[in-house]
Amino acid sequence: MASKKLHETSHKIPLVGGCQCGSVRYRLDGAPLALAVCHCTECQRQSGSAFGMSLAVPTGAFKLLSGALKTFEVRCDSGRIKTCAFCPECGTRIYHQTPSGMSVKAGTLDDTSRLKPDSHYWTMRKQPWVIIPDGVPQFPDDD
8 A cells, every 4th residue: 555645755765774772683675565644552552642553564675784582472453463573672553564564663774754654553542642633544543
């Protein structure tokens, strides 16, 4: 699902990013496919905030440049299993992998200033004070 809005405001490829402590650095070779905001309870817990942002990337676009990643699995609100990769030094979540694809945690990019979310998921669990802009698609659950 490519988003015209995302591509109009996306950065020059490749995109680069890393963890908080600098041990992990990565590059994304290929234009992102979509930028989703997820309001599920797992994303709220993982981000320590009201939602998580995930940048869907093409298969094979993620290239680890330095450092090492550790992984663990969680069961999503949808019931599917998600593999979560993070920096073992500082704990920063770097990406998620599911059978349907990979998403990089958008906040780990070096420059996030031009990214704009193109959809909001699990809005039935969003915090009441979060305002979603008019015209941005919303999905109350995973159906």
